Amino acid sequence: MKSTSHSIPNRLLHAASPYLRQHAYNPVDWYPWTQEAFDKAISEDKPVLVSIGYAACHWCHVMERESFENDMFAAFMNEHFVCIKVDREEHPAVDHLYMGACQMLTNAGGWPLNMFLTPQLKAFTGGTYFPPEPRYGKASWMDVLTFVKDVWTNRREEAEQQAATLTESAADSERKLLVPVATGTS
Numbered sequence: 001m002k003s004t005s006h007s008i009p010n011r012l013l014h015a016a017s018p019y020l021r022q023h024a025y026n027p028v029d030w031y032p033w034t035q036e037a038f039d040k041a042i043s044e045d046k047p048v049l050v051s052i053g054y055a056a057c058h059w060c061h062v063m064e065r066e067s068f069e070n071d072m073f074a075a076f077m078n079e080h081f082v083c084i085k086v087d088r089e090e091h092p093a094v095d096h097l098y099m100g101a102c103q104m105l106t107n108a109g110g111w112p113l114n115m116f117l118t119p120q121l122k123a124f125t126g127g128t129y130f131p132p133e134p135r136y137g138k139a140s141w142m143d144v145l146t147f148v149k150d151v152w153t154n155r156r157e158e159a160e161q162q163a164a165t166l167t168e169s170a171a172d173s174e175r176k177l178l179v180p181v182a183t184g185t186s
Helices: 018-022 035-044 058-068 071-080 092-106 141-154 156-178
Strands: 048-053 082-087 113-117 123-127
Touching: 018 082, 035 048, 035 082, 048 092, 058 071, 058 141, 071 141, 092 113, 092 123, 092 156, 123 141, 123 156, 141 156
Parallel strands: 048 082
Antiparallel strands: 048 113, 113 123
16 A cells, blocks of 8 residues: 555654655655664664665655555565665765675666665665566566565575675775776886
8 A cells, every 4th residue: 555645754854864854754664874773683683775865866756656655565674674765975985885786786776776785784685776566677676575585584594695795796896996007107
């Protein structure tokens, strides 16, 4: 069931970011990028859904309208994940880190960026926009949520191995950026 007006704000109501405040009345129990959210993920042993976007992003608004304002999707998200909303303009390093992971996983990137992380904030799967029903060659948002919940619950080792692989690949990529480029002079 789609929510027409969620009257109780979540933790984003007083955020400095206009983008985060746009999500303050979603039925999703969004956290900002804070230690409180990280501690909750660890104490409840839940995966983290980090959704990154920005105020002028068309597809961010589409996904909000189609999925984050949907009571059924929100209830599932709230039960099985610690949900964090990030403004890429407020936290560019967070965006850079998880966009790199998304690009390694999917050979694509964009916003909204929706990544699933271990409680230690290591990405193990994700993507960009997901529609409410399968279309555009993409799985539905609920299919993605159900798949990730199943992996976390029943095949945790796979998620942790994928997270370790992505973390190591990201570290290798960053190290390569630090290697001086030969200029051709001696």
